[in-house]
Amino acid sequence: MAAARDAPLYLGFDFSTQQLKVVAIDENLNVVHQNNVQFDSELPEYRTNGGVHIHADGLTVTSPVLMWVKALDLLLDKMKGAGFAFSRVRALSGSGQQHGSVFWRRGASETLQNLDPDQDLHQLLQVSFSVCQSPVWMDSSSTRQCEDLQAAAGGAMRLAELTGSRAYERFTGNQISKVRQTRPEDFLNPERISLVSSFAASLFLGGYAAIDFSDGSGMNLLDIRSKDWSEICLDATAPQLGRLLGAPVPSTSVLGPVSSYFVQRYGFSESCRVVAFTGDNPASLAGMRLQQGDVAVSLGTSDTVFLWIQQPSPALEGHVFCNPLDWRAFMALLCFKNGSLTRERIRNESTGGSWELFSLALRDTPLGNNGHMGFYFDSMEITPPAVGVHLFDPDDNKVSSLSPQVEVRALVEGQFLSRRLHAERLGYSITPGTRVLATGGASSNKDILQVLSDVFNAPVYTLDVSNSACLGSAYRALHGTMSQSVASFFDVVKKAPEAQLVVTPHPAAQQVYDQMLQRYARLEERSCRKPAPEPH
Numbered sequence: 001m002a003a004a005r006d007a008p009l010y011l012g013f014d015f016s017t018q019q020l021k022v023v024a025i026d027e028n029l030n031v032v033h034q035n036n037v038q039f040d041s042e043l044p045e046y047r048t049n050g051g052v053h054i055h056a057d058g059l060t061v062t063s064p065v066l067m068w069v070k071a072l073d074l075l076l077d078k079m080k081g082a083g084f085a086f087s088r089v090r091a092l093s094g095s096g097q098q099h100g101s102v103f104w105r106r107g108a109s110e111t112l113q114n115l116d117p118d119q120d121l122h123q124l125l126q127v128s129f130s131v132c133q134s135p136v137w138m139d140s141s142s143t144r145q146c147e148d149l150q151a152a153a154g155g156a157m158r159l160a161e162l163t164g165s166r167a168y169e170r171f172t173g174n175q176i177s178k179v180r181q182t183r184p185e186d187f188l189n190p191e192r193i194s195l196v197s198s199f200a201a202s203l204f205l206g207g208y209a210a211i212d213f214s215d216g217s218g219m220n221l222l223d224i225r226s227k228d229w230s231e232i233c234l235d236a237t238a239p240q241l242g243r244l245l246g247a248p249v250p251s252t253s254v255l256g257p258v259s260s261y262f263v264q265r266y267g268f269s270e271s272c273r274v275v276a277f278t279g280d281n282p283a284s285l286a287g288m289r290l291q292q293g294d295v296a297v298s299l300g301t302s303d304t305v306f307l308w309i310q311q312p313s314p315a316l317e318g319h320v321f322c323n324p325l326d327w328r329a330f331m332a333l334l335c336f337k338n339g340s341l342t343r344e345r346i347r348n349e350s351t352g353g354s355w356e357l358f359s360l361a362l363r364d365t366p367l368g369n370n371g372h373m374g375f376y377f378d379s380m381e382i383t384p385p386a387v388g389v390h391l392f393d394p395d396d397n398k399v400s401s402l403s404p405q406v407e408v409r410a411l412v413e414g415q416f417l418s419r420r421l422h423a424e425r426l427g428y429s430i431t432p433g434t435r436v437l438a439t440g441g442a443s444s445n446k447d448i449l450q451v452l453s454d455v456f457n458a459p460v461y462t463l464d465v466s467n468s469a470c471l472g473s474a475y476r477a478l479h480g481t482m483s484q485s486v487a488s489f490f491d492v493v494k495k496a497p498e499a500q501l502v503v504t505p506h507p508a509a510q511q512v513y514d515q516m517l518q519r520y521a522r523l524e525e526r527s528c529r530k531p532a533p534e535p536h
């Protein structure tokens, strides 16, 4: 038993929109510990809703950076209270919600290097940030900055070719421009600018952590082919920005040993390594061990559809990021902002807050919903760039409401028809061999997955851990401790539990949804299309 007591463990953290999560695995890839801190309920002093503050303009969305710091204090204390053996942790890695930005105040590096182990992190870092309300991925207030960046790059398509995406409001470069232009006093003295992922890695490292290629691809600043900052984009965003960001690194990099703060306060081993943190979606790709040909659907605060691609094919819709597991490959991603928060709103309004009744409504309504359809863009949607709720009867007439059970199916079918439509527009072809791998909170609801399977006309698989970003981060921590020449990521994690088949499409699904998809496209064009921001 002594061996088991000393057997190495690997940690994966996920600083996501609504919570901070952690998963611990052993060297056989078994999950031996999971924990989390919910921002709204466990850190009420920050008064967030869904982990964020939506500002009065309805477009600006931020999160208190010190809330993320305090959540880490709470989480590690919870793990300590549960008797977690930090001394067995051989390596740790993590992920963060993509695109969010953290502005470290001058002198913060000194503070990070000299953390007093007798105090909480959130006490020690109280005055270490020059922007206390960090812009996050739900923000859509930087349209002007997007237009300026596209003009500087030579247009939307040129920028997409260079950085993997046209300009998007939530992308970090445009957010940095907005902070510099609207809050010049906060931009006077940043010593460093991090993503949420590299900010979190910095806490563990006790110094500024580099931005990795994969999460760095979500900034409209990184040249996804050269894997370095684009001088055109840096110059168009802020002076000295390259120095503030630091040089980007491969996502597989080992950044260094964990800070002595964690050794002395929690009992981590001095030899515990910190492997570069990355974005939540790249980490999910790792956690799902996504292979070419699979399509991943993450059903979280945002819904995302992503897959592994060998060559970049940027477009005016969707994104191409550097691949987190193989620096020569890429990943394609579509993001839909109105995900779980919208599902929760309809659950609250149509089924009294009950997921059981939500599921019953799906089971009690027919495929195709007798022709009733809906677009539910509670906040400005990313894909397509549109806002508002639009409901239709079987004859394409707009209606003002639907009965509760019909509304539930209209929401879920509408969300998945949108995911499929925009995925197929980007060339994601759903072939007979396609597996849909589902993750995220809603992937634990079999009735929601049945609709996903029917709309995509493909079998849906899930992992037994709904948080693939944490799992992927723990896998990446394990992989990081092995010399890259010896073992590929897939060799290292080949013993991981296989994704389990959960649902297969209804026999009538293809005929119903192939036809419904065309109608959805037509109605979306009619009701929602807004041109992407064009250069001046």
Ligand SMILES: O=C(CO)[C@@H](O)[C@H](O)CF
Binding pocket: 016, 017, 096, 097, 098, 099, 137, 170, 218, 279, 280, 281, 302, 303, 304, 333, 335
């Ligand atoms: O904006 C997104 C991806 O581009 C979202 O999926 C965030 O990563 C969610 F945290």
